[in-house]
Each structure stands twice: as structure tokens, then as C-alpha cells.
Amino acid sequence: AQSVSQHNHHVILSEAASLELGCNYSYGGTVNLFWYVQYPGQHLQLLLKYFSGDPLVKGIKGFEAEFIKSKFSFNLRKPSVQWSDTAEYFCAVRGTNAGKSTFGDGTTLTVKP
Amino acid sequence: DGGITQSPKYLFRKEGQNVTLSCEQNLNHDAMYWYRQDPGQGLRLIYYSQIVNDFQKGDIAEGYSVSREKKESFPLTVTSAQKNPTAFYLCASSQGRNTGELFFGEGSRLTVL
Numbered sequence: 001a002q003s004v005s006q007h008n009h010h011v012i013l014s015e016a017a018s019l020e021l022g023c024n025y026s027y028g029g030t031v032n033l034f035w036y037v038q039y040p041g042q043h044l045q046l047l048l049k050y051f052s053g054d055p056l057v058k059g060i061k062g063f064e065a066e067f068i069k070s071k072f073s074f075n076l077r078k079p080s081v082q083w084s085d086t087a088e089y090f091c092a093v094r095g096t097n098a099g100k101s102t103f104g105d106g107t108t109l110t111v112k113p
Numbered sequence: 114d115g116g117i118t119q120s121p122k123y124l125f126r127k128e129g130q131n132v133t134l135s136c137e138q139n140l141n142h143d144a145m146y147w148y149r150q151d152p153g154q155g156l157r158l159i160y161y162s163q164i165v166n167d168f169q170k171g172d173i174a175e176g177y178s179v180s181r182e183k184k185e186s187f188p189l190t191v192t193s194a195q196k197n198p199t200a201f202y203l204c205a206s207s208q209g210r211n212t213g214e215l216f217f218g219e220g221s222r223l224t225v226l
Contacts, residue, residue: 004155006155009153034211034213034215035197036215036217043217043219043220044203044205044215044217045216045217046214046215049213049214051146051213067162070217082120090155090156092215094213098161098170100146100158100161100162100167100171101146101213101215102158102172103155103156103157104155105153105154106153106155
């Protein structure tokens with residue numbers, strides 16, 4: 001079975017602060033990894049994804065994530081957050097033979113102007 | 114515009130009643146999914162379908178039923194057997210079984226009175 005653990009339930013930052021949201025997964029094979037974002041009043045959308053190749057992946061709005069296989073981690077980072085980054089962030093894992101994605105509990109990010 | 118349409122957006126029902134949530138996609142995606150979103154619990158998979166006329170139970174299928182008679186449609190029925198049906202329900206699709214990125218609808222919020 002696959003599972004995902006997000007370490008932070010609620011993060012509060014001031015604008016221009018750096019962000020790192022933790023994500024660890026459990027699965028006994030090859031995985032695809034994702035970060036999704038849900039802005040207030042909007043539907044869930046893909047932020048970035050890792051399938052293979054360069055473990056450092058870049059997404060929309062200046063976000064990036066690094067896949068560290070030895071640590072089963074896929075942490076999300078942004079050097080300088082903006083008020084508009086206030087949202088809920090979900091990490092997800094999909095075993096390549098699983099046919100389905102499993103999500104973490106989510107992290108609510110609040111950025112103070 | 115291509116996308117996923119869920120209806121109704123808000124729904125109220127009395128205990129003991131079944132209710133069906135609609136999900137339609139015009140993305141020509143093979144796979145469709147139903148997730149339930151509760152505060153602090155992330156997204157939990159209810160049912161998924163990778164091809165027409167076939168579907169599999171997810172992690173929390175009890176009290177729910179689905180059908181997949183057409184590629185573009187994947188309705189979810191919340192039955193009276195579901196003990197805690199008040200929740201936000203999200204429908205998603207992906208291009209194929211092994212393509213991981215999910216596209217989400219705007220969700221349906223069900224409240225049981």
C-alpha cells in the first residue's frame with residue numbers, strides 16, 4: 001500500500017520568507033510524485049510533478065520540489081513567498097503500477113502581507 | 114473549454130436518503146476518480162475507474178456506489194448506509210491508467226440534515 005505523510009498542518013509566514021513543506025511517502029516500488037494546490041475558492045490544481053530524471057523539479061509560480069529517493073521525500077520549496085501563495089497544499093504519491101493516487105493530509109499556508 | 118463539471122455544487126439531504134452526485138468530463142480521459150475531502154484529513158479515495166464499464170473500490174468505498182457506463186461520466190451515489198456522509202466530494206480524471214496527473218472538478222458539498 002502507498003501512503004503519504006505531510007509534516008506541517010498549518011504554516012504561517014510573512015511575505016518574502018522562504019518556504020519548505022515536508023512530504024514523505026511509503027511505497028515499495030517506483031513512484032510518481034505530485035504537489036497540488038488549492039487556492040481559496042478555487043479547485044485543486046497541479047503545482048508540479050516528478051516522474052523520472054532530474055530529481056529537482058520546477059513548477060508554476062516559482063515553486064520547486066526535490067525528490068530524494070533515499071529519504072522517500074519530496075519536499076516543496078519556494079525562496080520567497082507572496083501573499084497570493086496563501087492556499088492549501090497537498091502532496092500525492094502514485095505507484096507506477098497502482099493506478100491511483102494517495103494524498104497527504106494537506107498543509108494550510110497562510111502568508112501575512 | 115475542456116474540463117470536469119460536477120453538479121450540484123451544494124446539496125442537502127435528510128438522513129436515510131440516497132443522493133447522486135454528477136461528474137462529467139470532456140477531456141477524453143480514460144480514468145476517473147472520486148475523492149472525499151474532510152478538514153485535516155486530506156483527500157481519501159472512494160472509487161476509481163480506469164475504463165468504461167469497470168471500476169474499483171478505493172480506501173473508503175463503504176456506503177458509496179458508482180457506475181461508468183460512458184467514458185465521460187462517472188456518477189457517485191451516496192447511500193443511506195454511509196454513516197458520515199457530510200463532506201466535500203471531488204471528482205477527478207487522468208488521461209490514462211499510468212499517467213498520474215489528476216484534473217479536478219470544483220467539488221460538491223453534501224450536507225446531511
